[in-house]
Amino acid sequence: MDTLLEILKDLHPDVDFELCDTLVDDKILDSFDIVTLISEINDQFDVTISAEDITPENFNSAESLFALIERLEDED
Amino acid sequence: MLFTSYEFLAFIGILFLLYYVVPKKFQWILLLGASYLFYAMADWSYLVFILVTTVSAYFAACAMEKTYTDQKAYLLLHKSEMNKDERKAFKAVQKKKRWHCLLLILFLNLGILAVLKYTNFAIANLNGILTFTGSTRQLDYLNLLLPMGISFYTFQTLGYLIDVYRGKYPAERNLAKLALFVSFFPQLVQGPISRFDDLSVSLFEEHTLNWQNVSFGLERILWGYFKKLVIADRIVIGVNTIIHNPDQYRGTFVFVGMLFYAFELYCDFTGGIDITIGVAEVMGIRVTENFKRPFFSKCIKEYWNRWHITMGSWFTDYIFYPISVCGPMLKLGKWSRKHLGEQIGKRVSVYLSCIVVWFTTGIWHGASWNFIVWGLGNCVVILISQEFEPLYRLFYQKMEGKGIHLQGNFGWKVFQVTRTVLLMSCLRLFDCYRDVPLTFRMFGTMFTNWNWNNLSGASFLELGLNGWDYLVLILGLLLVFTVSMVQRSGSVRMKIADMPGIIRFGLWYGLFLIVLILGAYGVGFDASQFIYNQF
Numbered sequence: 016m017d018t019l020l021e022i023l024k025d026l027h028p029d030v031d032f033e034l035c036d037t038l039v040d041d042k043i044l045d046s047f048d049i050v051t052l053i054s055e056i057n058d059q060f061d062v063t064i065s066a067e068d069i070t071p072e073n074f075n076s077a078e079s080l081f082a083l084i085e086r087l088e089d090e091d
Numbered sequence: 092m093l094f095t096s097y098e099f100l101a102f103i104g105i106l107f108l109l110y111y112v113v114p115k116k117f118q119w120i121l122l123l124g125a126s127y128l129f130y131a132m133a134d135w136s137y138l139v140f141i142l143v144t145t146v147s148a149y150f151a152a153c154a155m156e157k158t159y160t161d162q163k164a165y166l167l168l169h170k171s172e173m174n175k176d177e178r179k180a181f182k183a184v185q186k187k188k189r190w191h192c193l194l195l196i197l198f199l200n201l202g203i204l205a206v207l208k209y210t211n212f213a214i215a216n217l218n219g220i221l222t223f224t225g226s227t228r229q230l231d232y233l234n235l236l237l238p239m240g241i242s243f244y245t246f247q248t249l250g251y252l253i254d255v256y257r258g259k260y261p262a263e264r265n266l267a268k269l270a271l272f273v274s275f276f277p278q279l280v281q282g283p284i285s286r287f288d289d290l291s292v293s294l295f296e297e298h299t300l301n302w303q304n305v306s307f308g309l310e311r312i313l314w315g316y317f318k319k320l321v322i323a324d325r326i327v328i329g330v331n332t333i334i335h336n337p338d339q340y341r342g343t344f345v346f347v348g349m350l351f352y353a354f355e356l357y358c359d360f361t362g363g364i365d366i367t368i369g370v371a372e373v374m375g376i377r378v379t380e381n382f383k384r385p386f387f388s389k390c391i392k393e394y395w396n397r398w399h400i401t402m403g404s405w406f407t408d409y410i411f412y413p414i415s416v417c418g419p420m421l422k423l424g425k426w427s428r429k430h431l432g433e434q435i436g437k438r439v440s441v442y443l444s445c446i447v448v449w450f451t452t453g454i455w456h457g458a459s460w461n462f463i464v465w466g467l468g469n470c471v472v473i474l475i476s477q478e479f480e481p482l483y484r485l486f487y488q489k490m491e492g493k494g495i496h497l498q499g500n501f502g503w504k505v506f507q508v509t510r511t512v513l514l515m516s517c518l519r520l521f522d523c524y525r526d527v528p529l530t531f532r533m534f535g536t537m538f539t540n541w542n543w544n545n546l547s548g549a550s551f552l553e554l555g556l557n558g559w560d561y562l563v564l565i566l567g568l569l570l571v572f573t574v575s576m577v578q579r580s581g582s583v584r585m586k587i588a589d590m591p592g593i594i595r596f597g598l599w600y601g602l603f604l605i606v607l608i609l610g611a612y613g614v615g616f617d618a619s620q621f622i623y624n625q626f
Contacts, residue, residue, distance in 0.1 A: 042396065046407050047477060050415040050441050054424050066413040067257035090179070 016081050022055045023077055036076035049074060056080075062087040092132050094280075094366050095319060102129065103370055107305075110374050115297035122271055122294070122374070129276035130239070137238040140207075144200050145270045148248045151196040152255040152262035152269075158185045158192075159258055193256045197249060204245050207235050212458035240280040242455055246405055248273050251287040253409050260288050268295055277367040281360070283381040283401035290378065298375035307584050308373030313602050314574075315365030320610035322567045323359035326351050329554040334523040337533055342540025344550075345520070345533045352523055353516045354568060357386065360399070384575045389507035391472050394515055402455075406448050415444040445470055461530065465521035472514060563609050 023032040026048050030038075038044045044052070052074075053064045062084055073083045092098050106125050113121050130137055162185045166178060173181070214230045221228055251272070255262050263269040271294060272287060298304075333340040333348030340348065364381045371378045381400050388394035395403050414420060420440045428436030446467070453466020490497050497503045517534065524530040544550070551561065577583050587595055 045392065046411055047441055047445075050412070050444070051437060053416050054421065054437065054440070057421060058425075064416065066408075066416055067259075069408075069412050069416070 016077070018059055019056070019077055019081050019084065022052065022059065025055075026052060032077040036078070038076060039071040039074045044074060052080075056084060060084050060088065092129060094363060095316070095324075098132075103373075107373055110298075111300045115299070118297060118374075119268065119271055119295050122275065123267055126271060126274040126276040126279065130274060130279065133239045134236070136236060140203060140238045140241065141244060141274055142270075143203065144245060144248050145273045146266070147196050147199055148252055148273070149263070149266045149269050151192050152252055153264065154192050155189045155252075155255050156262040158188050159261075161185065189256050193252060196252055200245050200249060204241055207237050207241065209454070209458045210235060243282050243284060244273050244279060246402075246455075247284050250284065250405055250409060254287060263287070263291070271295075275371075277370040278378060281363050281367070282399070283364065283367070283379050284405050285379055285401065290376075293375060293377045296375075301375060303588070304375045305373050306588075308369045308371070310584055310587070310599065311365050311369030311372060313369075313599070313606065315362040315367075315369060316606050316610070317567070317602055318358040318362030318365065318571065320362075320606055322564060322571070323355050323362060324611035325556070325560055325567075326355045326358075326564055328560075329551075329556050330355050330523070332554045337524065337529060341533065341536040343537075343542050343545035345537050346541075347546075347551075347554075348523065349516045349520055352519060353386075353512065354564075356519065356522075358571065384578060386512055387508055387575065387579075388511050389504065390476055390511060391469070391514060392476065394511055395469075395473075402452070406452055410451060411444050411448045414447055415440055420444065442474060445474060449473075460527050461521040461524070464527050464530075465518055468518045468521065472518070567609075 020032055023030070027043065030043055032038075035041075035043065039049075049069060053069075057063060064083070064087065068083060068087075073079055092102065102125075106121070109121055110118055127138065130141060162182060165181065166173070211232050214232055218229045221230075251263075251269075254260060263272070268291075272285075272291060275285075275290070275294065278285060330348055330351045333344050333351070361382050368378045368380070379401055381402075383397040383400065385394055385398035388397055420443070423443075424436065424440040426436075427439040430436070431439070449466040449470035450463060451466075452469070453463040456462040456466070487497060520534055521527065521530050524533055548558075552558065556564075574583055577586065587598060590598075
């Protein structure tokens with residue numbers, strides 16, 4: 016989780032990612048951020064996030080994103 | 092049948108009546124019949140194309156769903172016998188089957204769209220190349236049919252198919268219901284591009300007559316007609332005078348025409364969408380909003396989150412993301428980070444995907460270089476503003492340090508909004524003039540032929556509009572602006588609904604009379620086709 020929070024902080028230092036659960040709904044993360052984020056996550060966690068995984072439910076909070084990573088790690 | 096024709100008013104009038112008279116379980120069937128009739132009234136032969144799209148999508152979606160059910164059943168049955176790798180391999184095989192199915196239907200439907208919409212554009216380009224190389228040979232243009240709204244219904248259907256492929260929801264097992272989703276007449280000609288999971292529930296469910304739905308829907312229709320007939324169809328005369336006579340109207344007039352066109356396009360497109368949403372709302376059907384006060388955007392990125400929202404989100408979900416995160420693009424990203432450095436490398440895949448999306452957005456709007464350059468122009472502005480973001484942050488921090496709080500400052504917001512409107516209006520010039528070189532030339536004249544005297548009242552009266560028309564336009568646009576301002580604090584219609592009955596009816600009748608008396612009909616006017624119908 017700490018690695019993920021670091022990646023997120025690099026993108027938007029001004030956002031409290033531990034609390035925010037409307038990252039997509041409130042357009043805090045835009046499409047450019049999401050693609051950059053996926054590229055970083057794929058590298059750091061050795062998972063493959065595909066286009067079908069890009070949903071507001073998966074990207075609205077650091078927690079949901081971490082759950083997605085764990086799910087993908089489990090599948091791999 | 093134009094939304095602005097008397098036939099359309101009669102059509103929806105009869106439909107509304109029948110919709111609430113027929114047994115509720117037949118309401119959606121009535122809508123399907125009405126949608127096909129609406130489409131057939133434009134041209135019977137259009138039905139062939141929409142049927143091909145519907146039937147192909149139906150079978151493809153069912154086939155894709157079958158792979159999901161087979162996969163689930165097989166894994167359930169053989170769970171204990173299979174290890175993790177075997178399960179993974181089995182899922183990969185099923186996914187490949189879905190992928191082949193999707194690819195086939197994408198190829199078929201995009202192929203139809205490409206042949207009908209872009210063949211003559213390709214021929215024009217080939218002829219240009221032949222002339223350039225000195226050849227006297229020219230290819231003949233083909234007389235191809237372009238079914239009304241083909242870009243809209245094709246993209247809406249492909250969105251549905253991709254969602255089924257991704258397992259977002261199951262395939263629609265009723266062919267007639269899918270046919271209604273594809274052909275639902277209010278949104279057939281100019282969108283919004285709906286998602287199946289957003290539209291289908293209210294489209295197929297049974298509706299009882301509800302006063303709020305009817306009054307809200309009729310209000311929305313009336314408001315759409317106001318924007319279209321009173322403003323857009325009036326201001327278009329001034330726009331056409333300027334853009335069709337580029338030798339006569341240059342410099343200052345280009346600037347005037349550019350702003351006039353911004354108002355025209357906004358009132359034309361949002362007016363059409365208001366009518367679409369209103370017609371659906373009378374029948375209790377919820378259609379996705381396509382605009383959120385786009386002219387109040389502070390930057391171009393925000394503008395595209397508020398203008399033609401359903402198209403933007405379609406391109407993001409079904410083109411931008413799949414391209415950005417596909418295997419080759421991720422590999423390219425890794426390679427570029429390694430060889431070009433972290434900063435440039437991480438931008439390569441995002442920027443390439445962005446270029447593809449905006450090229451596609453441009454060509455989706457029309458088979459011409461004007462639209463391609465317009466799309467790529469948007470892309471360039473978005474990418475530049477993306478690069479400038481750290482500079483903006485630094486600028487704000489420095490200003491804060493000096494005690495100047497720009498963020499939240501009203502004057503600064505007005506500057507940002509004006510900048511965005513002007514920028515978008517400049518890009519829309521490509522939509523106005525007949526070719527790209529002429530557009531650049533006319534844009535240039537704004538800087539070389541500026542003449543303040545052209546902004547005098549007498550010059551405006553040369554544009555085919557009289558003083559009365561300008562008064563109507565100014566008051567009309569002020570009303571649109573006021574409504575947008577009020578909308579910021581919540582639904583205008585809810586506010587009207589809370590007013591005393593006499594004021595409410597006064598407002599409705601007032602607006603109705605305004606449309607009736609001031610709508611652009613009669614000598615010198617022609618209730619024209621909606622701009623987005625042509626896409």
